[in-house]
Amino acid sequence: MSEELARTPFADRVEAGRQLGARLAALKLPHPVVLALPRGGVPVGLEVARALDAPLDLLLVRKIGVPWQPELAVAAVMDGAEPVVVVERHVQAEAGVKEEYISERARQELAEIERRRRSYLADRAPVAVAGRTAIVVDDGIATGTTMRAALKGLRRRNPARLVLAVPVAPFDTIDELRKEVDAVVCLAQPSFLGAIGYFYRDFHQLSDDEVITLMRQAPTAESTVAQ
Secondary structure (H helix, E strand, O other): OOHHHHHOOEOOHHHHHHHHHHHHHOOOOOOEEEEEOOOOHHHHHHHHHHHHOOOEEEOOEEEEEEOOEEEEEEEEEEOOOOOEEEEOHHHHHHHOOOHHHHHHHHHHHHHHHHHHHHHHHOOOOOOOOEOOEEEEEOOOOOOOHHHHHHHHHHHOOOEOEEEEEEEEOOHHHHHHHHHHOOEEEEEEOOOOOOOHHHHEOOOOOOOHHHHHHHHHHOOOOOOOOOO
16 A cells, blocks of 8 residues: 555545445456445445445444443444354443343344334345355454454355455455454555545545445445456
């Protein structure tokens, strides 16, 4: 990654997705399926799916913040037949967060995940990832707790290969997440991130309606060409 790229923000998530899609297309990954983390990862994932002629699905995962500092993740939870909860033990210890709090918040967040699943996907069936190259996409990564939960949960669905693809994330976070995947594609890896939004000129918070509209445009397993 060049210093110029590190300093240059993406215009928006669509541009970031197109750049990421071009990089991934060059790898010629077999049997790809793209899985985006809503909300911000959906416009990025849609452009990647279009570039790869691959189906797009969602990975629904929620952060659990420290009670008095919600933006600081102490854990994250991903839904599934067996929900996955990833706890940042050093944050839990330093902040004195009790297990009971994490368990209760995980229950609440799983209810929100179910609401979002019904809202975003309606009756759309999940895309099978077993035996395929699963490409997990978001608009950026800060600490990596939420993404780690997503990757651990997705591994249980037995993809042939697991790829992490994001426009921007700190070098040390990417280094840690490499342990969870078979490959990483990250366009910008600054030593200090600050905030993901610093790398976008337009980084507005997406609404549920925007996500629903984007998913209606998304390639499905039936609409894509066999890879």
